[in-house]
Amino acid sequence: MKDARTLRRIVIVVALAAAAADAATMETPMLDPWLPRTLRKAAPQPPPHGDTLKAQVERKLRAGFDAADIEHAGSVTLAQARAAGLGYVANNFARIDAAGAGRVSFDDVKRYLREQGADL
Amino acid sequence: MEAGVNVRGHMPAGAFVWSCGARFHSHLRAAVGALTLALAAAASAAAPNATVVEYYRSDVDHYFITAAPQERALLDNGTLKGWARTGVTFSAWSDAASAPPDAQPVCRFYGRPEAGLDSHFYSAFVDECDAVKTKFPTAWQFESPNVFYIQAPDRTTGACPAATDPVSRVYDNRSDANHRYVVSATLRASMQARGWIPEGYGPQAVVMCAPQVAASEPDQALADPAFYSTLPTASLSDGVDAAAVTHHTLALNGTPIAYTAHAGHLVAKDPQSGQAEASFFYVAYTVDAQDSATRPVTFFYNGGPGSASVWLHLGSFGPRRLATGVPETSLPRPFQLVDNQESLLDTTDLVFVDAIGTGLSEAIAPFTNRSFWSVDRDAAVFRDFIQRYLDVNGRMGSPKYLFGESYGTTRTAVLAHLLETSGTSLAGIVLQSSALNYGSNCGIVTGALSCAGYLPTYAAAGAYYGLATPPPADPLEFLRQVELYSVTTYAPATTLWIVSRTLPDASVLDTLHSDTGIAQGVWQTNFNLAPGLFQSRLVPNALIGRYDARISAPVGSPLASQGDPSDTLVSFSFTNAIDGYLRNDLKYSFATSYVTLSNAINSWDFSHDGNEIPDTIPDLAAAITLNPRLRVLSVNGFHDLATPYFQTALDLSRIGRPDIVQVRNYNGGHMTYLDDGSRPLEGADVRALYRATAPAP
Numbered sequence: 001m002k003d004a005r006t007l008r009r010i011v012i013v014v015a016l017a018a019a020a021a022d023a024a025t026m027e028t029p030m031l032d033p034w035l036p037r038t039l040r041k042a043a044p045q046p047p048p049h050g051d052t053l054k055a056q057v058e059r060k061l062r063a064g065f066d067a068a069d070i071e072h073a074g075s076v077t078l079a080q081a082r083a084a085g086l087g088y089v090a091n092n093f094a095r096i097d098a099a100g101a102g103r104v105s106f107d108d109v110k111r112y113l114r115e116q117g118a119d120l
Numbered sequence: 121m122e123a124g125v126n127v128r129g130h131m132p133a134g135a136f137v138w139s140c141g142a143r144f145h146s147h148l149r150a151a152v153g154a155l156t157l158a159l160a161a162a163a164s165a166a167a168p169n170a171t172v173v174e175y176y177r178s179d180v181d182h183y184f185i186t187a188a189p190q191e192r193a194l195l196d197n198g199t200l201k202g203w204a205r206t207g208v209t210f211s212a213w214s215d216a217a218s219a220p221p222d223a224q225p226v227c228r229f230y231g232r233p234e235a236g237l238d239s240h241f242y243s244a245f246v247d248e249c250d251a252v253k254t255k256f257p258t259a260w261q262f263e264s265p266n267v268f269y270i271q272a273p274d275r276t277t278g279a280c281p282a283a284t285d286p287v288s289r290v291y292d293n294r295s296d297a298n299h300r301y302v303v304s305a306t307l308r309a310s311m312q313a314r315g316w317i318p319e320g321y322g323p324q325a326v327v328m329c330a331p332q333v334a335a336s337e338p339d340q341a342l343a344d345p346a347f348y349s350t351l352p353t354a355s356l357s358d359g360v361d362a363a364a365v366t367h368h369t370l371a372l373n374g375t376p377i378a379y380t381a382h383a384g385h386l387v388a389k390d391p392q393s394g395q396a397e398a399s400f401f402y403v404a405y406t407v408d409a410q411d412s413a414t415r416p417v418t419f420f421y422n423g424g425p426g427s428a429s430v431w432l433h434l435g436s437f438g439p440r441r442l443a444t445g446v447p448e449t450s451l452p453r454p455f456q457l458v459d460n461q462e463s464l465l466d467t468t469d470l471v472f473v474d475a476i477g478t479g480l481s482e483a484i485a486p487f488t489n490r491s492f493w494s495v496d497r498d499a500a501v502f503r504d505f506i507q508r509y510l511d512v513n514g515r516m517g518s519p520k521y522l523f524g525e526s527y528g529t530t531r532t533a534v535l536a537h538l539l540e541t542s543g544t545s546l547a548g549i550v551l552q553s554s555a556l557n558y559g560s561n562c563g564i565v566t567g568a569l570s571c572a573g574y575l576p577t578y579a580a581a582g583a584y585y586g587l588a589t590p591p592p593a594d595p596l597e598f599l600r601q602v603e604l605y606s607v608t609t610y611a612p613a614t615t616l617w618i619v620s621r622t623l624p625d626a627s628v629l630d631t632l633h634s635d636t637g638i639a640q641g642v643w644q645t646n647f648n649l650a651p652g653l654f655q656s657r658l659v660p661n662a663l664i665g666r667y668d669a670r671i672s673a674p675v676g677s678p679l680a681s682q683g684d685p686s687d688t689l690v691s692f693s694f695t696n697a698i699d700g701y702l703r704n705d706l707k708y709s710f711a712t713s714y715v716t717l718s719n720a721i722n723s724w725d726f727s728h729d730g731n732e733i734p735d736t737i738p739d740l741a742a743a744i745t746l747n748p749r750l751r752v753l754s755v756n757g758f759h760d761l762a763t764p765y766f767q768t769a770l771d772l773s774r775i776g777r778p779d780i781v782q783v784r785n786y787n788g789g790h791m792t793y794l795d796d797g798s799r800p801l802e803g804a805d806v807r808a809l810y811r812a813t814a815p816a817p
Contacts, residue, residue: 031721032422032423032424032425032427032526032527032555032762032790033423033424033526033527033530033555033558033561033564033762033763034424034564034721035558035564035565035726035733036721036722036724039726039732039733040564040565040566040567041565041566041567041568042559042565042567042568042569043559043565043731043733043735047557047559047560047735047737047774048737048738048774049737049773049774049775049776050774050776053737053738053741053774053775053776054741056729056738056741057738057741057742057745060537060729060738060739060742061742061745061746064541083392085391085392085541085542086541086542086543087541087542087543087544088540088541088542088543088746090543091543113745113746116748117748117749118744118745118746118748119744119745119748119777120745
């Protein structure tokens with residue numbers, strides 16, 4: 001009886017030592033890309049492509065432009081574009097402001113981007 | 121390009137071969153030997169402002185040097201075909217005004233192809249220039265009296281002034297009279313061993329003396345006392361810009377490239393308010409004496425989110441890499457760091473940067489690491505780091521590139537849109553193993569999403585283990601057919617299965633079995649087969665890797681014990697190597713540990729653009745809209761069960777611009793660059809992207 005118990009204790013100690021050694025040398029598996037369980041559900045509709053994607057791109061650009069238009073004037077000044085971090089507008093302001101009005105609208109920006117070769 | 125300057129393609133010598141190549145130089149030496157030039161002894165303080173870059177054309181075995189950015193652009197972008205940089209450069213001055221008083225103008229002659237030459241000759245001695253003009257008015261066309269300015273050696277001893285390196289001239293001893301100008305004695309010796317003849321002054325055959333630049337600066341070690349934490353709530357009280365600076369040389373194809381490494385921190389600041397946001401840990405490799413207007417700079421980062429950038433840093437195209445032998449599993453571990461013969465240092469400066477809350481990067485109060493653990497805030501703070509880096513290092517004018525992997529591609533798409541919006545234009549993007557749309561990957565999103573995008577990956581893995589029947593004679597053609605089958609047959613069938621659990625007829629199951637090696641019975645119960653199940657079902661009693669399906673291990677074995685043998689095979693070596701590399705090679709010592717993987721993924725805010733999980737294709741499309749010159753190279757591994765290559769192609773096809781977005785796939789897993797066969801192929805495709813996007817002259 002006694003011998004058997006001792007033997008079992010030795011087995012347990014060895015097993016624990018092995019587990020500790022494993023834990024020390026093991027890495028958490030790197031899971032990239034991965035999502036927490038609660039987010040792993042499929043989107044209800046297919047993602048945008050073609051004209052729908054183009055429309056989404058335009059919405060994204062317009063959202064950035066509208067954020068710079070703090071007066072809701074439908075156009076921004078050079079200072080407003082710069083203050084909002086719209087460098088692509090501020091750095092090319094003179095070319096976008098073809099009329100020399102001192103303000104540019106989102107349509108002006110679109111025209112400028114098309115001139116640069118954008119599919120917009 | 122100015123009139124009279126030629127870098128022409130080779131024309132084979134015709135019936136008339138000018139045969140005086142060998143004699144030309146001895147005549148020249150005799151003609152000018154009596155003349156002497158006083159050398160100003162004083163070393164000048166004027167910093168060199170030009171880089172003489174060497175090119176090589178293998179089909180004619182010709183070398184060519186130029187300091188003119190316009191010529192370099194034509195050579196780099198392939199307008200002048202067949203030329204590649206050798207990596208050899210030396211410094212000089214662009215004009216007399218910036219050069220010190222003792223610098224000499226270097227004249228250039230073009231040996232006419234009609235004379236069997238088609239090669240250039242340079243001299244820093246006015247009398248030599250005059251002698252060539254007089255003696256060879258027909259064969260050698262005088263192109264310029266001063267392509268650059270450089271100091272000259274003593275004509276008796278070949279000795280150079282202080283703080284300059286001797287440049288020797290060697291001559292190919294052939295009728296085409298090509299010359300090479302070499303800075304290193306080793307290189308001169310190896311050219312001599314090839315039969316080239318040294319010709320210059322003194323025992324070292326010196327013809328010019330190139331001003332020394334960074335290489336003469338001492339290394340600056342840094343012992344960083346800060347305590348860095350990757351916990352969600354952690355932040356630094358303030359950030360300091362400080363880096364260890366070390367000087368190194370990498371021999372690429374036998375040619376030494378001198379580069380400087382910076383390892384340390386740089387503070388990202390809010391572009392509007394200037395408020396400090398976070399202290400980024402980065403390692404930058406910059407090749408010495410390059411022209412910042414044309415020299416590209418590339419930012420590399422891994423993903424996770426929560427992963428440090430150690431995988432790209434020590435595995436892909438940095439100056440040193442871990443030799444893993446993947447997909448073999450037989451190399452002793454940990455793997456060893458070796459010089460990287462595919463390093464992109466010949467093409468671009470490299471900046472490896474760790475996301476906030478990974479590696480040694482941390483938020484600055486009042487922000488915490490978690491402030492930047494969202495798709496949008498992470499990309500914004502990367503934008504602010506990149507702009508700060510460009511600003512501090514005078515690189516705003518350099519061609520700029522992003523190279524992200526996995527979640528790093530998610531970041532790249534959002535970041536590219538933010539950078540273009542802010543007015544910082546990118547030249548190019550490399551997407552390594554893309555996760556651009558989380559909603560298209562059935563390995564991350566489970567349940568009602570088709571796994572059809574994985575079928576070609578399953579077929580590639582099955583074929584690797586010899587389980588596809590019949591064994592494909594042409595693996596690429598086989599995969600093309602499986603891709604087609606996936607779109608036309610398997611995808612609609614999985615949609616039907618998801619909705620109604622209806623199976624297609626048995627012939628579809630037979631085809632799926634013969635293409636992948638997965639038994640019909642498995643398809644019957646798991647028709648929309650997810651990659652996790654595929655990992656355990658392909659090879660009997662074995663688990664195959666998620667990151668690289670070519671790596672398998674018996675169930676119950678140590679390699680299989682963590683769920684991905686391909687990850688377990690390599691991850692410890694990377695964690696192990698980065699610590700000593702930073703401390704010993706880069707002389708950056710630190711008090712805390714470099715965290716290769718934090719738990720950021722568990723509290724990450726994945727929402728973006730009104731969706732719960734990110735679809736960043738619209739961001740990439742927006743970046744292309746703002747900058748139509750932007751070019752994108754997408755690379756994937758055929759055997760990657762984390763980001764399937766065919767799904768990446770489908771995702772990118774939504775943009776509908778194959779002229780802008782190029783897709784390339786190689787043998788290999790998530791980290792294609794670990795494969796010794798694929799790394800050179802990927803490197804060649806990446807270099808082609810840089811050539812295609814080189815700045816216009």
